Amino acid sequence: MSVTSGAVDATFDYVLPSLGADMDEGRVLEWRVDVGDTVRRGDLMAVIETEKSDIDIEIWHDGVVEAFLVPIGELIAVGTPIIRLRPTGEPDDRPTGEAVDQPSDHRAAPPAPHAAAPPAPHAPAPSVRSRVPASPLARRLAAERGLDLVAVAGTGPGGAIVAADIRGAPAAVERRRPPTSMRTLIAERMSKANREIPHYHLARDVDVGRLDTWLTERNASRPITERLLPAACYIRAVALAASRHRDFNGSWVDDGFEPADAVNVAMAISLRRGGLVTPHVADADQRSLDQIMSTLNELVAGARSGTLRASWMTGSTITITNLGDSGADLVHGVISPPQVALVGFGRSRRRPWVIDDLVTIRPIVTVTLAADHRATDGATGSRFLATIAHHLEHPEDL
Amino acid sequence: MIPDETFPDPVTMILTAIADVAPELEPELADLDLDVDFWTELQLDSMDHLAIMTRLATESGREIPERDYPRLTTVNALRAFLSA
Numbered sequence: 001m002s003v004t005s006g007a008v009d010a011t012f013d014y015v016l017p018s019l020g021a022d023m024d025e026g027r028v029l030e031w032r033v034d035v036g037d038t039v040r041r042g043d044l045m046a047v048i049e050t051e052k053s054d055i056d057i058e059i060w061h062d063g064v065v066e067a068f069l070v071p072i073g074e075l076i077a078v079g080t081p082i083i084r085l086r087p088t089g090e091p092d093d094r095p096t097g098e099a100v101d102q103p104s105d106h107r108a109a110p111p112a113p114h115a116a117a118p119p120a121p122h123a124p125a126p127s128v129r130s131r132v133p134a135s136p137l138a139r140r141l142a143a144e145r146g147l148d149l150v151a152v153a154g155t156g157p158g159g160a161i162v163a164a165d166i167r168g169a170p171a172a173v174e175r176r177r178p179p180t181s182m183r184t185l186i187a188e189r190m191s192k193a194n195r196e197i198p199h200y201h202l203a204r205d206v207d208v209g210r211l212d213t214w215l216t217e218r219n220a221s222r223p224i225t226e227r228l229l230p231a232a233c234y235i236r237a238v239a240l241a242a243s244r245h246r247d248f249n250g251s252w253v254d255d256g257f258e259p260a261d262a263v264n265v266a267m268a269i270s271l272r273r274g275g276l277v278t279p280h281v282a283d284a285d286q287r288s289l290d291q292i293m294s295t296l297n298e299l300v301a302g303a304r305s306g307t308l309r310a311s312w313m314t315g316s317t318i319t320i321t322n323l324g325d326s327g328a329d330l331v332h333g334v335i336s337p338p339q340v341a342l343v344g345f346g347r348s349r350r351r352p353w354v355i356d357d358l359v360t361i362r363p364i365v366t367v368t369l370a371a372d373h374r375a376t377d378g379a380t381g382s383r384f385l386a387t388i389a390h391h392l393e394h395p396e397d398l
Numbered sequence: 399m400i401p402d403e404t405f406p407d408p409v410t411m412i413l414t415a416i417a418d419v420a421p422e423l424e425p426e427l428a429d430l431d432l433d434v435d436f437w438t439e440l441q442l443d444s445m446d447h448l449a450i451m452t453r454l455a456t457e458s459g460r461e462i463p464e465r466d467y468p469r470l471t472t473v474n475a476l477r478a479f480l481s482a
Contacts, residue, residue, distance in 0.1 A: 216464065219464045220463065220464060220465065223455075223461060224448075224451055224452050224455045224461065224462055225452055225455075225456075227448070227464065229444055229445070229448060230444075231444070231445070269445075272420060272422040272423070272441075273422055296445075297445075297448070297449070300445045300449070301449065304419075304420070305421070324443050324444055325444065326438075326441075326443070
């Protein structure tokens with residue numbers, strides 16, 4: 001009775017999704033639901049550990065959780081079935097014969113063993129590696145110190161390795177620090193971008209004086225929780241421009257450009273321990289500045305605490321990198337494949353500027369475009385940049 | 399300093415807000431000079447700034463107007479502002 005696609009009119013197996021073009025495996029760190037729970041579309045299902053960070057994944061159908069198909073902590077391939085739902089209201093077919101709407105009883109029921117789950121026909125066989133039990137903090141500390149967990153004796157519950165074990169680990173087992181997995185992922189992706197994408201780069205100086213004044217006046221009358229940062233305006237301006245210039249919003253796949261229907265603007269967010277992640281604001285062209293700012297706060301908090309939602313990470317259609325006020329003047333960006341454009345914002349700096357044949361001093365931001373020459377040309381790129389500039393110069397219309 | 403019973407010690411509140419927003423920086427906070435511009439010292443960006451200020455405003459129950467940001471760059475300046 002198991003199907004692997006379609007609506008939940010029979011049982012439905014969720015497979016481990018690819019949370020980024022370069023992810024092929026991951027592990028379930030934690031279930032956010034229990035066997036027997038009635039779940040709704042949008043509920044959090046599980047926390048998945050990827051090489052980049054821990055990501056919350058969501059449920060896309062209403063139903064009842066019938067079984068977990070993989071144990072917590074096992075390394076599994078993308079495409080491996082992880083959880084089984086049955087339609088709401090369909091009776092439980094397990095021998096206990098409990099009614100479905102008695103979640104408290106179901107919580108006590110043991111999850112179905114992994115072996116009981118028939119693999120979906122199209123799914124690759126799970127690739128399973130045994131895992132040393134360790135706390136997340138211990139794993140992070142071990143990674144920072146280049147320690148192999150196998151070499152550490154655990155003193156936590158069930159012999160699990162805890163942070164104190166890492167701090168107390170003898171120096172003898174330390175080895176040369178391997179490149180972090182995030183660096184490896186960035187290296188692979190950026191090498192692919194430089195190898196395969198014929199980039200062209202354009203730049204345009206934008207007077208953000210009106211934007212600054214508009215933001216200052218707007219924020220002065222609002223509580224801190226409703227204040228806007230320029231970054232929200234950048235996202236909105238790029239989203240509006242991308243919705244008009246569709247050639248910059250989409251993917252280059254199999255020798256052709258596929259424009260995207262939605263405008264999902266990803267934001268490069270640097271992490272203090274190194275590296276970056278690029279979650280997106282979905283349908284940014286349909287959202288108000290306040291909504292974008294609120295999402296941006298969630299994205300940054302999620303990125304920096306290592307808890308990003310899967311829906312933020314997949315389906316980005318264009319990316320922004322914002323160097324901020326302590327950054328450089330401009331960035332010649334590298335596109336994140338399979339996207340075809342990246343818009344960069346340099347720091348705002350006071351520069352001499354000519355208005356009506358008079359030299360004056362204005363805050364200037366250099367906006368750059370890195371675009372895929374297979375998909376577009378410099379002339380269209382210039383028009384795209386001009387549209388972004390126009391939106392930033394007319395903040396009251398954002 | 400002596401903690402006020404009705405109001406948490408502002409320095410603790412400020413350092414806790416920084417540590418909550420930027421947990422990686424917690425080890426550095428013990429040695430933080432309360433009179434240096436900690437936004438620059440700790441390399442905090444505009445998103446961190448907003449998150450920390452939002453926490454302080456919420457926890458202290460005080461509005462922190464944007465026009466006051468330029469002078470609220472050290473822990474001691476923030477403490478004075480929140481205690482005033």
